[in-house]
Amino acid sequence: MTFQDLKLSEPILKALAEEGYTKPTPIQEQAIPIVLDKKDLLGCAQTGTGKTAAFAIPILEHLHTQEASKGYRHIKALILTPTRELAAQIDDSFTAYGKYTGLKHDVIFGGVSQHTQTLSLRNGTDILIATPGRLLDLMNQGYVHIAHLEFFVLDEADRMLDMGFINDIKKIIRELPEERQTLFFSATMPPTIAKLADSLLTDPLKVEITPVSTTAEKIKQGVLMVSRNDKPALLEYLLNLGNITRTLVFARTKHGADKIAKQLTKAGIKAEALHGDKSQQSRLSALHNFKTGRLRVLVATDIVARGIDVDNLAYVINYDLPEMPETYVHRIGRTGRADKSGIALSFCSREERENLRLINKVTNQNIPLVKDHPFHQEVAAGSAKSGGGGNRGPRPHGNGGNKPDFKNKRRPQSGGGNRRSGNGQHAAHAPRQQGAE
Incomplete structure (x- = not known):
């Protein structure tokens, strides 16, 4: 028709x-x-x-x-x-x-x-x-x-x-x-x-049109297990890959959104926060700059989780997992709109594993686990049912579909001491997703 x-x-x-x-x-x-x-x-x-x-x-x-x-x-x-x-x-x-x-x-x-x-x-x-x-x-x-x-x-x-x-x-x-x-x-x-x-x-x-609490099939999803203290470094690391372009980042609190935006700006990544405590003019300006491409990263609370449409938004990152699992569906629905595809990555600390379990339950899926990043935190057996037993997950890429190159990428300093990666290798391939054991 x-x-x-x-x-x-x-x-x-x-x-x-x-x-x-x-x-x-x-x-x-x-x-x-x-x-x-x-x-x-x-x-x-x-x-x-x-x-x-x-x-x-x-x-x-x-x-x-x-x-x-x-x-x-x-x-x-x-x-x-x-x-x-x-x-x-x-x-x-x-x-x-x-x-x-x-x-x-x-x-x-x-x-x-x-x-x-x-x-x-x-x-x-x-x-x-x-x-x-x-x-x-x-x-x-x-x-x-x-x-x-x-x-x-x-x-x-x-x-x-x-x-x-x-x-x-x-x-x-x-x-x-x-x-x-x-x-x-x-x-x-x-x-x-x-x-x-x-x-x-x-x-x-x-x-x-679609069953309640289901995620769009054209959105590739992944969860990255990371300590709470390493989240800022992981976010900066992903954005510095170069292939992750305009990105919407979700934070749980207004204070958290402001803090993340300031940290990214200090690191040379143009970012602004959007939440309910901002003036209306500030909110409209931030959203306009993001939609028109003048702003690379918009860090927002769930005020923009519903209904906001940004053309060709390829990436959503859940810096904090939502407490209400249904909110996850709305957040990642900011990408993969109309006939476009999208990638949604979620950070999960030990404290948030129950949130992840509920999201998987409500959405009737196991979000694939991305282990191939410098800040991977091992998951104890049975502690977080996430992943599809080795399924390949979303690979951050640009418009040409190129895999991110992990070679010669300097690891951001998190101040948290030595961290082990998931498998000790970070060659020229995208973050690999595996089922959490």
Whole structure:
């Protein structure tokens, strides 16, 4: 199937062609006809599957084919999403797909002055993308009215609940007109999310693309056993191989992200941290620099684990393993997006081996173990069930697929004394993955 087969109007097809879109992803192929047919939709799809286009394209199609509003533009579509970064990204998607439709869209979120946002809303808008807190605030002040709403999208619903937005969401839902089309998207579907979906949707059609808590097959994964003290040196070592280019590094805490970014910068590797304590301008600047290639390494907390799309991001490194195993799926889903492949490497210290066990259990896999690096820490028998009995794992490589050359690579000094490598050899081949015994 192509986008032409979906019978979309010429302005939208032209915009999609300019974006390089030819064939819809599975969720787009299934969801777009449902939305075009004005049915409620319950979408359960793994991150990176193209959910934004799955709802943005048919909403633009519906609104574009309606008679154009004269004078004040009433909000016809509301997209509610959990984070500022995701809201800004969805806004960018509407800009890309709707550039020839003449429709107006705005984005509102907290952390910045509301002045610019309220000025933009003065003459109304067709489509509003919002985070819950700022939306409620501007509704209470009389800047936002949703009585004419036709489309309501709740995106990343499980993340909304994780972040404590349930009460805000319920307040917003009470203000929605009864006659509307609702699109509900969530990566997971626990009972609380299913109950919320039941209260919002009317005879919905369900689209489920991948099983809950599975990792994309095109992402090559590996785990590197390393002592906590050697993690900084291992990260620097990998980045200094030269073939690992733009990389997203996940840290557990805000302080940890700042510390890692400072250490990398001191080592001559351009890096910035992104987390919730940063100003909105700083967060947007760091993300923009990373997306445009001006920044080689972005060190982030789980604020960017969901929904953030960076074109051609080949590498994700989990400096710290997440405490919630489901978060691992979302983190590594930042790479291997669309039809691209990706590599996800995870550092695991002795203290994190239980986290690794849970990740393997929830994702129903054994992440291959990478032993061929200078800081390998041996694993006692049975202490960490990870690996596939000698499976070859991900090999950091550049665009040409070259293996990294370990010859003449000076080992970074960790200050931790002598360390044994996994097998004492670091010749000109990539890190080898073996099953942990």
